[in-house]
Amino acid sequence: MPLPRxxxxxxxxxxxxxxxxxxxxxxxTGIAVEFGPAGERLDEVPYRIGKPHxxxxxxxxxxxxxxxxxxxxxxxxxxxxxxxxxxxxxxxxIWEFHLRIHERVPNADGELRGGVALLATQxxxxxxxxxxxxxxxxxxxxxxxxxxxxEVPWPFDDLLPEQLPAPARRARDLVMTDTPIPAHELxxxxxxxxxxxxEDGLPIAIENIDRRPDNLGAAFDEVRQVLGFRTALxxxxxxxVNGLSSVVELGVALFQRxxxxxGVTVTLSIGGARIDVPGHNSYYNSAPRWADAxxxxxxxxxxxxxxxxxxxxxxSFRGSxxxxxDVYAQAVIAFVTQTGDADGLxxxxxxxxxxxxRFPERGQRLGVPLAHLAQAVxxxxxxxxxxxxxxxxxxxxxxxxxAPDKHNAGAVVPLPYLGWSARAHDRGLSCRVPSDYLPPxxxxxxxxxxx
Numbered sequence: 001m002p003l004p005r006x007x008x009x010x011x012x013x014x015x016x017x018x019x020x021x022x023x024x025x026x027x028x029t030g031i032a033v034e035f036g037p038a039g040e041r042l043d044e045v046p047y048r049i050g051k052p053h054x055x056x057x058x059x060x061x062x063x064x065x066x067x068x069x070x071x072x073x074x075x076x077x078x079x080x081x082x083x084x085x086x087x088x089x090x091x092x093x094i095w096e097f098h099l100r101i102h103e104r105v106p107n108a109d110g111e112l113r114g115g116v117a118l119l120a121t122q123x124x125x126x127x128x129x130x131x132x133x134x135x136x137x138x139x140x141x142x143x144x145x146x147x148x149x150x151e152v153p154w155p156f157d158d159l160l161p162e163q164l165p166a167p168a169r170r171a172r173d174l175v176m177t178d179t180p181i182p183a184h185e186l187x188x189x190x191x192x193x194x195x196x197x198x199e200d201g202l203p204i205a206i207e208n209i210d211r212r213p214d215n216l217g218a219a220f221d222e223v224r225q226v227l228g229f230r231t232a233l234x235x236x237x238x239x240x241v242n243g244l245s246s247v248v249e250l251g252v253a254l255f256q257r258x259x260x261x262x263g264v265t266v267t268l269s270i271g272g273a274r275i276d277v278p279g280h281n282s283y284y285n286s287a288p289r290w291a292d293a294x295x296x297x298x299x300x301x302x303x304x305x306x307x308x309x310x311x312x313x314x315x316s317f318r319g320s321x322x323x324x325x326d327v328y329a330q331a332v333i334a335f336v337t338q339t340g341d342a343d344g345l346x347x348x349x350x351x352x353x354x355x356x357x358r359f360p361e362r363g364q365r366l367g368v369p370l371a372h373l374a375q376a377v378x379x380x381x382x383x384x385x386x387x388x389x390x391x392x393x394x395x396x397x398x399x400x401x402x403a404p405d406k407h408n409a410g411a412v413v414p415l416p417y418l419g420w421s422a423r424a425h426d427r428g429l430s431c432r433v434p435s436d437y438l439p440p441x442x443x444x445x446x447x448x449x450x451x
Contacts, residue, residue: 003029003030003031003046004030004031005030005031005032005033006023006028006030006031006032006033007032007033007034007035008032008033008034008043008045009034010023011023011028011032020049020050020051021047021050021051022050027049027050027051028047028050029047029048029049029050030046030047031044031045031046031047032044032045032046032047036061038061040059040061040063041059041063042058042059042060042061043056043057043058043059044056044057046071048073051071051073051074052071052074053071053072053073053074054070054071055068055069055070056068056069056070056071057069060085064083064085064087065083066082066083066084067080067081067082067083068080068081068082070095076095077095078094078095079092079093079094079095080092080093080094080095081093091103091104092104180434180435180436181390181393181394181397181433181434181435181436181437182397182435182436183231183397183412183435183436183437184396184397184400184401184406184412185232185401185406186228186229186232186406186407186408186409186412187403187406187407188229188232188407188409191229191232191233191409192229192233194225194229194409195226195229195230195233198222198225198226198229199226201222202219202222202223202226202246203271205219205222206219206270206271206275217254217289219250219254220247220250220251220254220289220293221289221410223243223246223247223250224247224292224409224410224413225409225410226243226246227240227243227244227246227247227410227412227413228408228409228410228411228412228413229409229412230243231243231412231413232409232412237439237441237447240439240442241300241442241447244296244299244300244442245296245300245302247292247293247296247415248293248296248297248300248302248305249269249270249271249305250270250293251289251290251292251293251294251296251297251305251309252269252293252305252308252309253269253270254289254293255286255290255293255309255312256308257277286316286317286318286319287314287317287319287321287325287326287328287329288319288321288325290309290312290317290329291325291328291329291332291415291416292415292416293305293309293415294306294309294310294332294416294419295414295415295416295417295418295419295420296415296418296419297309297419298418298419298420298422298423299415299418299419299422299442301422301426301445301448306336307336307337310332310333310336310337314326314329314330314333317329320358321358321359322352322353322356322357322358322359322362322363322367323352324349324350324352324353324356324363324367324371325367327345327348327349327352328346328349328367328370328371328374330345331345331346331348331349331371331374332374335374335378342375342378343375343378343379346371346372346374346375346378347371347375349367349370349371349374350367350368350371350372350375352367353366353367353368353370353371354367354368361399362399365395365398365399366392366395366396366399369388369389369391369392369395370388370392370416370417370420372384372388373385373388373389373392373417373420374420376388376424376429377420377423377424377427377429380427380428380429382424382429382430385424385429385431386430386431386432386433389417389420389421389431389433390433392414392417393414393417393433393435393437393438396414396417396437397437413437414437417437417438418437418438418442418443421433421438421443422442422443422444422445425443425444425445426445431443
């Protein structure tokens with residue numbers, strides 16, 4: 001049922017000092033309207049249970065919209081815009097639960113330029129505030145749609161300006177087009193020293209792979225750390241590409257060895273050398289590692305390794321992770337090999353990720369958009385791909401700006417998202433999400449020109 005529209009003059013407060021807006025003795029849910037002397041519309045403010053909630057708009061006597069603000073439960077949350085008499089946009093701001101964190105204002109030439117509000121220049125304060133909000137648990141989004149309030153079952157609390165929920169989609173679009181999504185900062189005491197130790201130790205470890213008691217999972221994690229440290233230290237592109245190649249190579253070797261028992265000799269190809277090792281059929285934490293290896297292979301356009309990774313039996317995967325990652329692996333294999341319903345499997349991945357139990361926040365905020373952006377690539381839907389990619393990278397930055405993830409070099413590069421961005425480009429979809437997470441030469445494949 002559409003919300004009632006009530007003249008603002010008929011509304012009152014509760015009288016209890018809390019400031020809620022009442023109508024006929026009850027907290028008002030509806031749209032408050034104000035008209036001018038000639039009956040022209042001047043203001044509309046939606047209310048939900050006595051508090052402003054949704055888009056509030058003001059018009060001048062000529063019917064021109066002059067101000068638009070978004071509220072959530074009585075406080076500013078989303079985009080605020082202001083126009084002059086000529087209809088020119090003169091200010092845009094993004095608010096996060098009544099804290100102004102992004103703005104665009106005119107420069108000396110009258111052009112709008114992006115900037116950050118005071119709070120965003122104090123990241124430690126902003127991070128503490130977001131962590132406090134996170135402790136209160138997830139909150140539902142309630143949108144105003146066609147004069148009706150509709151609850152959207154998606155948890156959001158500590159949002160970044162890159163990832164604002166509907167109905168503030170235009171705020172999200174503003175950031176997508178004007179402000180790159182920055183990568184989170186790796187918080188590590190001596191990244192250069194740690195990288196040097198890893199680069200010195202890995203060749204020795206590879207030479208002795210046949211004596212290692214595991215199935216190369218530790219070695220795989222180490223090459224991911226090498227890639228992460230090199231990226232964080234802004235090493236030259238050839239070193240980044242080399243790191244990606246190592247992730248792919250160790251990923252193939254890991255699953256190749258893990259698919260056989262100890263009584264079988266497996267010949268691995270690592271670093272240009274062929275190494276005979278006994279099998280070791282352990283698949284611990286296999287799906288997350290597999291997803292990273294596949295993402296790296298996609299970014300490198302390494303079709304041979306991608307095909308090898310898709311040969312392994314997902315039903316044997318094991319580890320401390322949620323089931324949606326196994327479904328994701330099945331979906332990717334169906335897509336790469338063209339042997340199954342990839343679209344349907346990605347849909348199942350999203351549904352499973354939304355109900356993740358072991359790591360629910362990661363499932364809902366990273367797994368769901370990953371499944372949807374992959375599905376968009378399958379469908380050739382450029383707009384949906386970019387929307388879900390922006391959503392995923394915004395949340396990736398949020399989650400990995402917190403401890404302990406911000407100390408993890410292996411998580412510096414979001415390999416699945418990078419891989420799908422490359423695959424989207426190769427299928428004719430433009431990636432319109434500027435981000436430090438997505439080096440353009442890796443997305444468009446031009447890194448191969450410098451090889």
